[in-house]
Amino acid sequence: MRFFHPLFLIGASASVYSVVNGLNILISNDDGFGTANIRELYKAMKAFGHNVYIVASVTNQSGTGGTATYTQYRNLTADSEFGIVKKGAPSIGTDPNDSHIWYFNGTPSSCVQVALDYVLPRYTNLTTFDLVLSGPNYGWNLGPFLYTLAGTLGATYTAVGRGIPAIGISGGYGVQTPYYDVNTTTKAGLKDPATIMAQLSANIAQQLIESVAAQGGGPLLPLGYGLNVNVPLITSFKDSSCINPPFIQTRMTGGADIDYANYNETTGLFSYGNLVVPGTNQCINGDCSLPGETEILNVGCQSSVSVFTVDYDAPIGGACKSGPNVRSLLQPLVQYANSSVLVGGLNGTAVSGTNATVSSPVPTASITTISSSGGMRVSASSAALAVGLLMILI
Numbered sequence: 001m002r003f004f005h006p007l008f009l010i011g012a013s014a015s016v017y018s019v020v021n022g023l024n025i026l027i028s029n030d031d032g033f034g035t036a037n038i039r040e041l042y043k044a045m046k047a048f049g050h051n052v053y054i055v056a057s058v059t060n061q062s063g064t065g066g067t068a069t070y071t072q073y074r075n076l077t078a079d080s081e082f083g084i085v086k087k088g089a090p091s092i093g094t095d096p097n098d099s100h101i102w103y104f105n106g107t108p109s110s111c112v113q114v115a116l117d118y119v120l121p122r123y124t125n126l127t128t129f130d131l132v133l134s135g136p137n138y139g140w141n142l143g144p145f146l147y148t149l150a151g152t153l154g155a156t157y158t159a160v161g162r163g164i165p166a167i168g169i170s171g172g173y174g175v176q177t178p179y180y181d182v183n184t185t186t187k188a189g190l191k192d193p194a195t196i197m198a199q200l201s202a203n204i205a206q207q208l209i210e211s212v213a214a215q216g217g218g219p220l221l222p223l224g225y226g227l228n229v230n231v232p233l234i235t236s237f238k239d240s241s242c243i244n245p246p247f248i249q250t251r252m253t254g255g256a257d258i259d260y261a262n263y264n265e266t267t268g269l270f271s272y273g274n275l276v277v278p279g280t281n282q283c284i285n286g287d288c289s290l291p292g293e294t295e296i297l298n299v300g301c302q303s304s305v306s307v308f309t310v311d312y313d314a315p316i317g318g319a320c321k322s323g324p325n326v327r328s329l330l331q332p333l334v335q336y337a338n339s340s341v342l343v344g345g346l347n348g349t350a351v352s353g354t355n356a357t358v359s360s361p362v363p364t365a366s367i368t369t370i371s372s373s374g375g376m377r378v379s380a381s382s383a384a385l386a387v388g389l390l391m392i393l394i
């Protein structure tokens with residue numbers, strides 16, 4: 001209930017959680033180090049008493065996903081976003097006003113790496129960060145397709161992969177404004193949307209911090225886990241209809257979009273289209289009773305909180321007996337590592353008599369098993385047949 005308490009939106013929130021403070025926190029994003037959202041989140045986390053650093057891109061890096069690029073220029077070849085740092089300055093450096101705010105000329109994923117491997121060891125006394133926050137992004141990142149596409153989440157899953165709990169946050173408001181344009185009150189007499197989104201993000205982080213502290217401490221999330229948070233369009237520029245959305249537990253799949261290539265016959269060019277299809281929305285892991293994050297954001301003034309892992313493996317049947325039996329479809333060509341004799345992949349497998357046929361929807365290839373002695377090698381001619389079979393299956 002406490003997230004609904006009005007104190008959270010009128011500035012007294014810092015004292016509510018001040019019992020647990022002093023963690024070392026890194027913030028990144030894909031919109032760049034000078035945008036209002038990241039700076040407001042920096043302030044909100046500092047207000048909880050934490051030791052906070054920003055390491056983020058010198059420019060807008062929307063849509064770069066988990067790509068890691070390092071500049072090949074020692075100095076900036078153009079001004080940073082909003083002209084905060086000028087062309088010719090080093091490609092990595094600090095904001096002129098704050099030595100805890102770093103920019104780097106790279107993608108969000110590479111900014112996290114540079115933070116961990118360069119800034120942290122050389123310019124802090126820390127051994128690691130306790131938590132990485134990414135965002136709040138300008139625009140939602142909903143569902144598995146956006147998870148891989150978004151730079152916001154690229155920074156998040158890079159951190160999780162490096163063993164640091166991380167939270168990616170994205171919001172419905174899409175206009176990237178500079179940090180110095182954040183107003184204390186909007187024309188509607190409310191807080192700036194950037195300030196509200198930042199406080200919502202900070203409250204999620206602080207909830208984890210408090211809960212783990214109450215359990216006696218430890219990592220803020222299990223190893224390999226992260227959160228994807230999406231906040232609705234905060235309406236405080238205009239009115240108070242959505243300024244205090246509740247957080248809803250969600251999953252990534254469920255009503256989620258994927259792109260398709262929308263061809264224009266007149267121009268001969270493609271543009272992005274949106275599709276909602278079963279392939280994007282199959283519940284395979286996690287709690288299938290939860291609503292999809294897309295479905296929750298479509299409801300209106302609600303935020304979604306999905307829990308992900310960077311273990312992309314699927315339940316595949318076979319020895320673990322969990323999930324559909326994908327394992328048997330790969331046999332005998334794909335063998336277990338502990339098999340007493342391993343048959344080379346080029347040799348393939350024996351095909352019984354006729355060419356294999358594939359019936360939809362589940363391929364049921366007629367493949368003979370390798371003899372249980374494991375010592376048999378298939379003939380070259382059946383190897384060729386097996387290659388043909390594989391091409392049919394692909």
Ligand SMILES: *[C@@H]1O[C@H](CO)[C@@H](O)[C@H](O)[C@H]1NC(C)=O
Nearest residue numbers: 031060061062063175176177
């Ligand atoms: C940032 O990049 C994205 C994707 O290319 C674009 O949609 C957005 O308008 C850009 N923002 C700014 C402020 O240039």
Ligand SMILES: *[C@@H]1O[C@H](CO)[C@@H](O)[C@H](O)[C@H]1NC(C)=O
Nearest residue numbers: 074075076087088089090091
């Ligand atoms: C490029 O950056 C280096 C390292 O900070 C600096 O010494 C040098 O003066 C810069 N060069 C130019 C042309 O700005």
Ligand SMILES: *[C@@H]1O[C@H](CO)[C@@H](O)[C@H](O)[C@H]1NC(C)=O
Nearest residue numbers: 084095096097098179180181
């Ligand atoms: C930051 O630094 C610039 C240049 O040094 C200065 O003009 C500006 O007022 C400073 N303060 C803020 C809050 O940006």
Ligand SMILES: *[C@@H]1O[C@H](CO)[C@@H](O)[C@H](O)[C@H]1NC(C)=O
Nearest residue numbers: 099120121122123124125126
């Ligand atoms: C690291 O710790 C030393 C000793 O406490 C202190 O003098 C120094 O300022 C610290 N450096 C940073 C970057 O915090």
Ligand SMILES: *[C@@H]1O[C@H](CO)[C@@H](O)[C@H](O)[C@H]1NC(C)=O
Nearest residue numbers: 036177181182183186192237
């Ligand atoms: C802040 O207020 C000024 C003056 O009213 C306005 O020009 C500016 O657009 C506002 N900034 C934002 C982000 O709304």
Ligand SMILES: *[C@@H]1O[C@H](CO)[C@@H](O)[C@H](O)[C@H]1NC(C)=O
Nearest residue numbers: 262263264265266267268269
């Ligand atoms: C194709 O592009 C033209 C030129 O931009 C535009 O007028 C037209 O509406 C587009 N057609 C469709 C089906 O989107």
Ligand SMILES: *[C@@H]1O[C@H](CO)[C@@H](O)[C@H](O)[C@H]1NC(C)=O
Nearest residue numbers: 318319320335336337338339
């Ligand atoms: C061989 O490997 C499979 C898959 O990892 C495992 O399930 C099975 O128990 C192993 N068999 C033996 C004899 O170790």
Ligand SMILES: *[C@@H]1O[C@H](CO)[C@@H](O)[C@H](O)[C@H]1NC(C)=O
Nearest residue numbers: 351352353354355356385388
């Ligand atoms: C398999 O298919 C190929 C190509 O259609 C054909 O030449 C060959 O005779 C077939 N083999 C058998 C065993 O049916």
Ligand SMILES: *[C@@H]1O[C@H](CO)[C@@H](O)[C@H](O)[C@H]1NC(C)=O
Nearest residue numbers: 344346347376377378379380
């Ligand atoms: C398996 O493939 C290798 C490489 O093509 C070949 O040298 C070998 O003779 C094959 N073995 C059998 C039993 O066909």
